[in-house]
Amino acid sequence: MQIGNRFRCYPTPAQAQVLLQWIGCQRYIYNAKVGEDQYFRSFARKSLTHTGEFAPIDQQYSQFKTELTPWLSEVPSIVLRNGTVLWKQAYSRYFSKLGGRPNFHKKHGKQSVWLTSELFEFTPVVDAETGEITGHQLHIGSKKYPVGFVEFKAHKDYKPPASLHISIHAGHWHISFNYDDKTIEPSDKDTTAWLMQFDAAELREMTVGLDRGVALPLAGSDGQQFDFTPVQDKRLAAQEKHKKRWQKRQSRRTKGSKNWLKAKRKVARYQRYGADVRRDVAHKTSCTLALDQRYKLYVFEALKVKNMTKKAKPKQDEQGRWMRNGAAAKSGLNKAILASTWGQTQVFLQYKARRQGKLVIEVPAHYSSQECAACGHIHKDNRVSQSVFVCQSCQHTDHADHNAGKVIAGRGVKQLLAGKGVKKEKKRCGILRNKVGAVGSEPGAAMHSTLGETEVSRLGGNTPALWSLTQETTARTPSGV
Ligand SMILES: [Zn+2]
Structure with a gap:
């Protein structure tokens, strides 16, 4: 089953500054994707028959790196790419009817950055006498963009994950991640049957x-x-x-x-x-x-x-x-x-x-x-x-x-x-569900290609997406595209 963790962490002021920059850039890319999509959709609504094109749902972000945005070159490209991955995931949630279309992320309130294994590493701390692993050190950054060891306090057992969120809310920093502990979660249906x-x-x-x-x-x-x-x-x-x-x-x-x-x-x-x-x-x-x-x-x-x-x-x-x-x-x-x-x-x-x-x-x-x-x-x-x-x-x-x-x-x-025990189970976010085996088991190994590589496309891809498109386009252009 999936186990979620959220630990307090304590970056130094210098580290916090770098992390805040990463947070800002990831949000910028996410919002740029949202803005681009909204622009193209409002354009397509008016003149789809003339142009025939929606903006693609992809993970491209190079178009946002221009002379006007020099600060985007100061952070690892992975931070930026993860911004587009988050956006794409949000879109596929929308297509599977789990939420609305992605919307702008606000600049105030809780802020976070999503890092994949390229940018962090949990190194085990081994007790010299007993040889047991007593904990982990968390190193953030890459060779080119080092942040260093960030202190964190784990209040319970965990396994190093394949990706992690670093967030700040009203002055408190947290790291949060989840992993699969390889046990099978009993379903409500089975429990109901057993209780009956x-x-x-x-x-x-x-x-x-x-x-x-x-x-x-x-x-x-x-x-x-x-x-x-x-x-x-x-x-x-x-x-x-x-x-x-x-x-x-x-x-x-x-x-x-x-x-x-x-x-x-x-x-x-x-x-x-x-x-x-x-x-x-x-x-x-x-x-x-x-x-x-x-x-x-x-x-x-x-x-x-x-x-x-x-x-x-x-x-x-x-x-x-x-x-x-x-x-x-x-x-x-x-x-x-x-x-x-x-x-x-x-x-x-x-x-x-x-x-x-x-x-x-x-x-x-x-x-x-x-x-x-x-x-x-x-x-x-x-x-x-x-x-x-x-x-x-x-x-x-x-x-x-x-x-x-x-x-x-x-x-x-x-x-x-009377057999009316539980309500029908709600659909849950399905983005990572299929790839879950890779997450947590071998940190880093399968991440580059699996995380975020969900098939989302307005024209083809997964069926819900296609279905949703047919609904949309037939409603807008009765003659068909
Ligand atoms: Zn009575």
């Missing part, structure tokens, strides 16, 4: 229902609670305060000025801190759950987080005057929902559970907080307060979140046995 051998009572034993809330981010049907630690809460609050202060300062400074930029960077750093803490909590929560030997089935309620965090609608009275609509309260609630990592925890748990041969499913969310887990009685009076649940029919009393967790677990078991 059990009866309802047995299944209930190995199922945990997970209730997501605003006051408590995640509560399990077994009484487990997952929340931020008091220290994290305190720090998040402090960082939020700092962020607001700097946002205010930024808004008062002249846009584009040095001090404005300084404030902008501060805001970005505080924002990133919050995101880091939340991702950390989501990883730890999902890991604890996935490794819990008691459970084979995890049930979430299906929440449309995007819909739930929409802005409050404006309200008008009969005369058409604007009324209070509780926008401030709603935006506070939205913030709380987004800050409680509802989505992230589920996404992480999904892949971690799959690796363990376990299953994550979603059940409808209606009245899960008002239903009694013991007798099934649904009434809004059942929930006495935020945390207390007392059934009005059978007097069953529980913590409200745990009761909801049990209801969700029960629904999950029912749904699984």
Whole structure:
């Protein structure tokens, strides 16, 4: 299965400068390809019958290296070529209906450069006494364009990959890569089939229902609670305060000025801190759950987080005057929902559970907080307060979140046995899938020809591309080209 890694790395200021230059040039080439394509397509739309040509989807970039762009000659050509490869990959994603057409990469926010094995090397560090490999040194650059050894911190085991991304976001550098660990990932289909051998009572034993809330981010049907630690809460609050202060300062400074930029960077750093803490909590929560030997089935309620965090609608009275609509309260609630990592925890748990041969499913969310887990009685009076649940029919009393967790677990078991366990698997990015054997196994060996050499063409190539073209051209020029 594919294992992804993301490690912090620490380039020196001089190294960072070179890497930033590489990042900028790769983005320039990518955007140049996007611009060229958009230009030719808008031209072809108007007069395809006269010219009959779209711009080809290829990896050419020499046309962008002119007297006006001398800086492109200062970076390795591989960096530039990889820019076009990324663009081509994005295009083939579009043709296989996995995304939109490639769009311009922005100059702000997270930035990264994709390096293939020509430009980096992991050299093993061998312990002199035991002869064991204790880690790796990462060397970046080539003979002509040396960057040197870049320090990085690996917090878990990994294998040296065949290509890697180096990214910077709000002052923090990371390297990220993935490799195939040669084990076969159990599929959700097989896991479902295996789980369906059990009866309802047995299944209930190995199922945990997970209730997501605003006051408590995640509560399990077994009484487990997952929340931020008091220290994290305190720090998040402090960082939020700092962020607001700097946002205010930024808004008062002249846009584009040095001090404005300084404030902008501060805001970005505080924002990133919050995101880091939340991702950390989501990883730890999902890991604890996935490794819990008691459970084979995890049930979430299906929440449309995007819909739930929409802005409050404006309200008008009969005369058409604007009324209070509780926008401030709603935006506070939205913030709380987004800050409680509802989505992230589920996404992480999904892949971690799959690796363990376990299953994550979603059940409808209606009245899960008002239903009694013991007798099934649904009434809004059942929930006495935020945390207390007392059934009005059978007097069953529980913590409200745990009761909801049990209801969700029960629904999950029912749904699984009814054969409606998992949703249809989503199509995934298929760019590297076929070539995956080459990646990771022998770094560097097969890279030159395999990576990025996906067959994409408007005229021929892979079938989805061809199909998409026929659709497009017939729609535009009924007479045919
Ligand atoms: Zn009851």
